[in-house]
């Protein structure tokens with residue numbers, strides 16, 4: 001079992017340094033890999049990252065919601081979306097994303113397509129090499 005980061009992730013980065021096995025990696029380049037990703041083969045399922053996420057984007061793999069009901073105002077962050085998001089992350093660095101959409105209250109979103117994105121990031125994607133050239137935002 002692993003934990004999974006879903007597209008509710010807007011790269012706040014609070015989760016990264018609490019991971020005891022250092023398996024949480026920010027996507028790079030951010031326009032192609034806009035989230036932060038967990039390596040399912042290394043994650044020990046400790047759950048330490050979950051309370052660190054201000055956006056409640058992290059779930060145990062078998063609890064990723066197929067019908068997430070939006071509170072309203074939160075963002076999803078997926079390749080193909082075109083909305084602008086701008087904030088300051090956990091470390092005080094600017095985060096600018098152009099791959100978002102703000103959700104309406106009560107809107108229901110399937111977050112299960114985000115599960116394979118975590119696997120694919122490490123299998124065929126940049127994986128740990130994404131740390132090279134990471135700008136911290």
Ligand code: SF4
Nearest residue numbers: 009010012013015053
């Ligand atoms: S703390 Fe949440 S929003 Fe921030 S990088 Fe981790 S999963 Fe993404």
Ligand code: SF4
Nearest residue numbers: 019043044046047049
């Ligand atoms: S559940 Fe634990 S091991 Fe897995 S990504 Fe989160 S902090 Fe790291």
